[in-house]
Amino acid sequence: MKDFLDELDLEVQGIVPDTASVSGPTGSTQLEQQNNSQHSNNKPHTIAPKKPVHNHNKPAPNDNPLVNNNSGHTQNQNTKNNTGAKKPVHNHAAQAKNNNGQAQNKRPNNHRNKHQNQHGGDTTGLPQSNKYGRKIIQFPETKFFLPTLREGYTRYIPIGGNNEIGAKNMSMVQFGDDIILIDCGVQFAEPDMLGADYSIPDVSFLTKYTKNIKGFLITHAHLDHIGALKNVLPVLDMPTLYGTKLTLGLIKKSLEEAGLMPYATFVEIDASVANTTKIGQFSVEFFSVNHSIPDCAGLYIETPGGAKMVHTGDFKIDHTPRLDKPADFERYEEIGKRGITLYLGDSTGSVTKGFSMSEKEVGDTLEKIVSETTNGRLLIAAFSSWISRVQQLIDIAQKYDKYIFLSGRSMVENIAIAQKLGYLSMKPGTIKKLTVKNTQSVPANKQIIITTGSQGEEYSALSRMAEGKHNAITIQSGDTVIFSSSVVPGNERSVGGLINRLIKYGVKIITKSDLPVHTSGHAYQEEQKIFLKLFAPKYFMPIYGDLYFRTRHAETAMSVGVKESNILLLDNGNIVDFAPNGSVFRSKIKVPIMEYVIDGYGMGLTTSHVIKAREQMMNAGVLVLQYTVDKKSKAIIGHIKLETRGLVYVDEVRYIHRIIIKKAREVFENTLKDIPDIEEKDLLKILRTDLETFILKKVDREPMIIPIITEV
Numbered sequence: 001m002k003d004f005l006d007e008l009d010l011e012v013q014g015i016v017p018d019t020a021s022v023s024g025p026t027g028s029t030q031l032e033q034q035n036n037s038q039h040s041n042n043k044p045h046t047i048a049p050k051k052p053v054h055n056h057n058k059p060a061p062n063d064n065p066l067v068n069n070n071s072g073h074t075q076n077q078n079t080k081n082n083t084g085a086k087k088p089v090h091n092h093a094a095q096a097k098n099n100n101g102q103a104q105n106k107r108p109n110n111h112r113n114k115h116q117n118q119h120g121g122d123t124t125g126l127p128q129s130n131k132y133g134r135k136i137i138q139f140p141e142t143k144f145f146l147p148t149l150r151e152g153y154t155r156y157i158p159i160g161g162n163n164e165i166g167a168k169n170m171s172m173v174q175f176g177d178d179i180i181l182i183d184c185g186v187q188f189a190e191p192d193m194l195g196a197d198y199s200i201p202d203v204s205f206l207t208k209y210t211k212n213i214k215g216f217l218i219t220h221a222h223l224d225h226i227g228a229l230k231n232v233l234p235v236l237d238m239p240t241l242y243g244t245k246l247t248l249g250l251i252k253k254s255l256e257e258a259g260l261m262p263y264a265t266f267v268e269i270d271a272s273v274a275n276t277t278k279i280g281q282f283s284v285e286f287f288s289v290n291h292s293i294p295d296c297a298g299l300y301i302e303t304p305g306g307a308k309m310v311h312t313g314d315f316k317i318d319h320t321p322r323l324d325k326p327a328d329f330e331r332y333e334e335i336g337k338r339g340i341t342l343y344l345g346d347s348t349g350s351v352t353k354g355f356s357m358s359e360k361e362v363g364d365t366l367e368k369i370v371s372e373t374t375n376g377r378l379l380i381a382a383f384s385s386w387i388s389r390v391q392q393l394i395d396i397a398q399k400y401d402k403y404i405f406l407s408g409r410s411m412v413e414n415i416a417i418a419q420k421l422g423y424l425s426m427k428p429g430t431i432k433k434l435t436v437k438n439t440q441s442v443p444a445n446k447q448i449i450i451t452t453g454s455q456g457e458e459y460s461a462l463s464r465m466a467e468g469k470h471n472a473i474t475i476q477s478g479d480t481v482i483f484s485s486s487v488v489p490g491n492e493r494s495v496g497g498l499i500n501r502l503i504k505y506g507v508k509i510i511t512k513s514d515l516p517v518h519t520s521g522h523a524y525q526e527e528q529k530i531f532l533k534l535f536a537p538k539y540f541m542p543i544y545g546d547l548y549f550r551t552r553h554a555e556t557a558m559s560v561g562v563k564e565s566n567i568l569l570l571d572n573g574n575i576v577d578f579a580p581n582g583s584v585f586r587s588k589i590k591v592p593i594m595e596y597v598i599d600g601y602g603m604g605l606t607t608s609h610v611i612k613a614r615e616q617m618m619n620a621g622v623l624v625l626q627y628t629v630d631k632k633s634k635a636i637i638g639h640i641k642l643e644t645r646g647l648v649y650v651d652e653v654r655y656i657h658r659i660i661i662k663k664a665r666e667v668f669e670n671t672l673k674d675i676p677d678i679e680e681k682d683l684l685k686i687l688r689t690d691l692e693t694f695i696l697k698k699v700d701r702e703p704m705i706i707p708i709i710t711e712v
């Protein structure tokens with residue numbers, strides 16, 4: 001599939017693509033320059049990065065690196081082209097209000113103008129103190145500029161989510177000078193992140209284009225779609241967020257915690273009705289899709305260049321969901337009839353055959369378990385965002401005269417928001433606050449405790465119960481624990497450990513391997529086929545998933561008649577441009593996308609020294625050598641002190657320490673003999689390198705070596 005796609009680069013179809021032959025880092029090509037001077041109607045459309053406004057009486061420097069001065073344009077033309085720099089400060093909120101009337105503008109006027117100089121320029125990942133609060137991370141400046149986009153062309157770039165599964169989803173669409181962004185999720189810590197908290201999409205290349213960003217479209221409120229907004233929004237100068245009521249409600253909670261609410265602007269969209277919202281030059285329509293959190297949307301995006309895109313977000317097809325409406329085939333079909341240029345489809349469920357089970361079937365199973373459980377409590381471990389599952393349990397509790405207790409902070413908070421926004425229906429008193437007093441006042445067989453911790457997370461509510469450390473719940477023999485969840489890949493060991501700890505109490509465990517107590521929120525192959533048929537696109541791009549998942553989705557598409565030559569498999573950072581005549585051009589230029597991790601207070605790269613050092617210490621420990629030397633003669637005074645951690649076992653300590661100290665003295669003295677005036681940093685380097693080789697040879701380990709020289 002990939003080889004064939006590379007051939008697409010050479011596809012010309014009557015118009016010379018700007019990506020046909022690359023001659024420089026900006027992507028400006030010889031062909032393009034000829035075209036610029038010969039066909040003024042077909043001149044490339046430039047996108048102007050944020051720059052200060054020039055005095056137009058003086059010749060302006062070429063402040064748009066995408067425009068080559070040799071292309072025949074005068075400098076003044078360049079300035080004229082640079083609409084981003086000339087535009088007055090743009091008030092998104094005002095525009096948003098015109099479009100929809102529901103915008104809530106809490107942002108101070110002209111804040112960009114006052115503060116724009118504070119952005120950029122810092123090359124560290126440490127939080128900077130600025131107008132948005134103290135915990136705002138900064139991306140380092142990059143030298144990358146988006147390649148020229150021809151007039152009338154529409155561009156799509158996946159920024160995150162195409163090289164990973166269910167993680168840090170983000171993408172952008174560009175038309176002319178305008179950019180819209182879609183979703184902004186996190187990836188939770190992976191083993192290779194070594195102690196970091198989570199990873200976020202790399203938006204460093206976008207920091208130059210904050211004025212061009214017209215809005216952030218959010219498909220739904222899962223953390224792999226919204227979790228990085230609190231980090232990324234302030235970096236991109238707080239673009240307006242567009243989303244459905246529940247999606248925005250949950251985002252607001254996270255922005256409130258980050259202290260960003262005073263600067264955020266929102267436009268609420270009702271995805272259940274056809275309604276076009278104009279955002280910059282884009283016409284955007286949200287449409288409802290089923291998934292595992294209510295109020296999810298897919299996106300229809302149309303540009304004046306004739307590109308019509310459908311982006312599914314995360315989706316499944318459910319005829320009997322709870323809280324949401326059944327899949328709206330009529331609407332999907334109507335959108336499909338408009339002639340879709342590009343369909344971007346969720347690939348998360350693409351390796352599973354058939355249809356995913358309906359939420360109703362899970363509800364029926366849970367009801368059967370509740371009705372048959374006459375002894376002990378029911379503990380149900382579920383994802384805290386699966387609000388329809390909680391609603392089903394509320395329905396069941398009311399029917400069987402039982403009470404719901406919510407356990408775990410995110411569960412309590414998400415349900416409170418959903419209830420406040422009117423998503424849940426229940427009789428007063430059905431949910432009781434989880435306190436010792438309340439649990440003692442309700443008989444055990446009347447209690448349904450819905451808890452977080454289905455992934456065996458160390459400090460989650462269910463883990464604390466299993467450790468006997470939960471202050472309101474003590475697990476007892478006769479209780480039943482249902483895992484109404486799936487195991488997220490990578491969590492198998494921790495979930496297994498949790499189940500084993502729970503079984504020791506004499507509880508009954510039910511998982512989805514025993515009974516249908518959980519279903520997927522993502523379309524399986526048969527559902528993917530239905531969407532592909534209804535939207536009937538010219539081009540298909542599988543999104544969300546690594547190459548394996550996306551390739552499977554591509555195979556499914558081909559089985560329903562999508563031409564192989566029209567399937568686009570893109571990695572994060574790949575660029576595709578769609579011409580007004582519908583042909584596609586894949587750029588050979590790729591946006592450099594790095595892996596950034598949030599680590600406590602700051603941010604860094606997974607390739608950074610910090611993570612590498614952690615890896616080294618984890619694998620072979622640390623060795624610290626302390627030399628005390630005479631200031632003048634540089635001779636070692638007394639013994640060399642040696643401390644090791646995680647390097648040697650008890651029975652080998654004496655021997656290994658002795659040979660290392662002997663070697664450490666030898667290297668130090670020999671080096672000084674050879675180079676008497678050696679600088680300390682060079683001496684330290686030699687000590688590290690020689691000892692590394694020595695220790696590797698003697699004990700076959702590669703610890704981190706830290707020599708310290710103290711002069712007295």
Ligand SMILES: [Zn+2]
Binds near residue numbers: 222291314
């Ligand atoms: Zn999702």
